[in-house]
Amino acid sequence: MSNLRSTADFLLHDWLDVSRLAQRERFADHSRETFDAVFDTCERIAREKFAPFNRTVDVEEPHFDGERVILPRCTYDARQAYADSGMLSAAQDYELGGMQLPYVVEAAANGFFACASVSINTSMLTSANANAILVAGSPVQQRVFAANEFNGRWAGTMALSEPQAGSSLSDIATRAEPDGVDFEGDVLGPRYRLRGNKMWISAGEHELTENIVHLVLAKIPGADGKLVPGVKGISLFIVPKQLVNEQGELTGERNDVALAGLNHKLGWRGTTNTLLNFGEGRYPVRGGPGAIGYLVGQPGEGLKNMFHMMNEARIAIGMAATMLGLAGYYASLDYAKTRTQGRPVGVGGKDAAQAPVAIIEHADVKRMLLAQKAYGEGALALNLYCALLVDEGRTAAGEQAERARLLLEVLTPIAKSWPSEWCLEANSLAIQVHGGYGYTRDFPVEQYWRDNRLNMIHEGTHGIQAADLLGRKVRMQGGAGLMLLAETVNATIQKAMAHARLAGHANQLARALADVGATTKAAWANEQPEEALANAVPYMQAFGHTVLAWMWLDVACSVLSRDATLSDPQSVGRMGATDYFFQYELPRIGAWLQVVKERNMVCAQMPLDAF
Numbered sequence: 001m002s003n004l005r006s007t008a009d010f011l012l013h014d015w016l017d018v019s020r021l022a023q024r025e026r027f028a029d030h031s032r033e034t035f036d037a038v039f040d041t042c043e044r045i046a047r048e049k050f051a052p053f054n055r056t057v058d059v060e061e062p063h064f065d066g067e068r069v070i071l072p073r074c075t076y077d078a079r080q081a082y083a084d085s086g087m088l089s090a091a092q093d094y095e096l097g098g099m100q101l102p103y104v105v106e107a108a109a110n111g112f113f114a115c116a117s118v119s120i121n122t123s124m125l126t127s128a129n130a131n132a133i134l135v136a137g138s139p140v141q142q143r144v145f146a147a148n149e150f151n152g153r154w155a156g157t158m159a160l161s162e163p164q165a166g167s168s169l170s171d172i173a174t175r176a177e178p179d180g181v182d183f184e185g186d187v188l189g190p191r192y193r194l195r196g197n198k199m200w201i202s203a204g205e206h207e208l209t210e211n212i213v214h215l216v217l218a219k220i221p222g223a224d225g226k227l228v229p230g231v232k233g234i235s236l237f238i239v240p241k242q243l244v245n246e247q248g249e250l251t252g253e254r255n256d257v258a259l260a261g262l263n264h265k266l267g268w269r270g271t272t273n274t275l276l277n278f279g280e281g282r283y284p285v286r287g288g289p290g291a292i293g294y295l296v297g298q299p300g301e302g303l304k305n306m307f308h309m310m311n312e313a314r315i316a317i318g319m320a321a322t323m324l325g326l327a328g329y330y331a332s333l334d335y336a337k338t339r340t341q342g343r344p345v346g347v348g349g350k351d352a353a354q355a356p357v358a359i360i361e362h363a364d365v366k367r368m369l370l371a372q373k374a375y376g377e378g379a380l381a382l383n384l385y386c387a388l389l390v391d392e393g394r395t396a397a398g399e400q401a402e403r404a405r406l407l408l409e410v411l412t413p414i415a416k417s418w419p420s421e422w423c424l425e426a427n428s429l430a431i432q433v434h435g436g437y438g439y440t441r442d443f444p445v446e447q448y449w450r451d452n453r454l455n456m457i458h459e460g461t462h463g464i465q466a467a468d469l470l471g472r473k474v475r476m477q478g479g480a481g482l483m484l485l486a487e488t489v490n491a492t493i494q495k496a497m498a499h500a501r502l503a504g505h506a507n508q509l510a511r512a513l514a515d516v517g518a519t520t521k522a523a524w525a526n527e528q529p530e531e532a533l534a535n536a537v538p539y540m541q542a543f544g545h546t547v548l549a550w551m552w553l554d555v556a557c558s559v560l561s562r563d564a565t566l567s568d569p570q571s572v573g574r575m576g577a578t579d580y581f582f583q584y585e586l587p588r589i590g591a592w593l594q595v596v597k598e599r600n601m602v603c604a605q606m607p608l609d610a611f
Helices: 004-015 019-021 032-059 071-084 103-117 126-138 140-152 302-338 363-395 397-438 445-456 461-474 476-498 502-523 535-561 569-597
Strands: 154-159 173-180 189-200 213-217 232-241 242-244 250-254 257-262 271-279 291-295
Touching: 004 019, 004 032, 004 103, 004 502, 004 569, 019 103, 019 189, 019 232, 019 363, 032 071, 032 103, 032 126, 032 445, 103 271, 103 363, 126 140, 126 154, 126 213, 126 232, 126 302, 140 154, 140 213, 140 232, 154 189, 154 302, 154 445, 173 242, 189 213, 189 232, 213 242, 213 291, 213 302, 232 242, 232 302, 242 502, 302 363, 302 397, 363 461, 363 476, 363 535, 397 445, 397 461, 397 476, 397 535, 461 476, 461 535, 476 502, 476 535, 502 535, 502 569
Parallel strands: 154 213, 173 213
Antiparallel strands: 173 189, 189 271, 189 291, 213 232, 232 291, 242 250, 257 271
């Protein structure tokens, strides 16, 4: 935790200068001291209530006894400590019981919990669920549902995928039909009856809270009783596990939401992952068949309203992947410092009379550790930068806020996808540093890899993120977002040119940026989506590596501005990670971009029977 704290402190204060946010009205009550106090609290709870039980929740998986889902006691204690800390509503208004913290501080503080045990930390979707209701819900829905999620009484989920549809939301078949029964003066919103099945619902059933608030995508039938094809007919509904009244009190009647099964996962085993049936009749609700749901916003605007939740969730997944990468790095670093094996290459290196050295003295182990540091700390820089853009978009004035929102739109696919790929690679390297021991459950690094493998799928697969990036984000508003990114990166390049130590890296990044821009144009030269998007993932990999090179170059500028002689070992470490990224990682982008430029169709045109 101490390594994470020092890295987060540097990035937040020495690099991003987040204390300047206290000059804005919303954050006027805050300062470096209040931010540090939040970090102290979160670091302590993570150390005491989460970290000691990371292995426990991995081996004592949730199970269903026929009536309820059973979780180990430590999960209840950890969630209660987290809720009591106020972190569920840390960035919310005082009127909602929040602290009005900057989102960037909230995101960094939550990192301690993910680093300690990502599998215990089940609160991510609760906050995102409540935020979606704040954006699109009625005042009553905000007061009843969002407020009780923020105060910890209730938990939240998002229910999108269906067994037959997967990520193709246009193919969902859950129906929502208007409920003509008006009992007890219900004012929670237009009431519907939902019937359908939802899959891959994280924390979809448990006893951690007195209620679970599901945000469900469903289609309202047309006048002919048929569902509207595509995404236009999709609406968003609040479907509570336990029915409630307008005062937020449980009515004592269970909604017709039933657990159909638990998914048994490679990682994140401490979090329940469920298949839920809505309206199957296991828990009949008076007035007719179907689960009671309350429309959020306008009919047909479900995806728009849900995406308020999904974008935040994607940044959170990027942070989760980052923290798992860093957890593996810290574990393998400690191991490499204490594990003795072999002797240095060179004169006398094979002399058995010499004492074995710690494996961290071997060049290849240093390579693996440096790669992990470059991936993990670089990903943390990226996600904190994106979190700061959230704050800028919400609280800056005029054009500054608009630019922040636009830049965030372009970077969000990278903030989710890049850490989930490369911090997974960091976890693989952490296993390699441990050698055979890393493959056993005697050490934590194998669990970090298993937990992290989910994140390339979580909240939109790599392919979905890549199609979003190349198919929409870099082209929206006539390419304005991509041009803004180039402008912002070029500002860092010019800043770096003032440091002789960084001039070579600055020129290398300038070439990479130009190559990404040219490749973007080449991909769409004939305006054929099937050709342009055939290699969207390699494009995203190259785009992401260019963005991470920018992050490291900007961080390096801050390092040299504060410690020009590199007298601090941490400064040496950050500069070493920068050098590693430019010399070992950024050169990879050429091969990735080449197939995109050519609109190479080897994969797309592979005959099905040839497999």
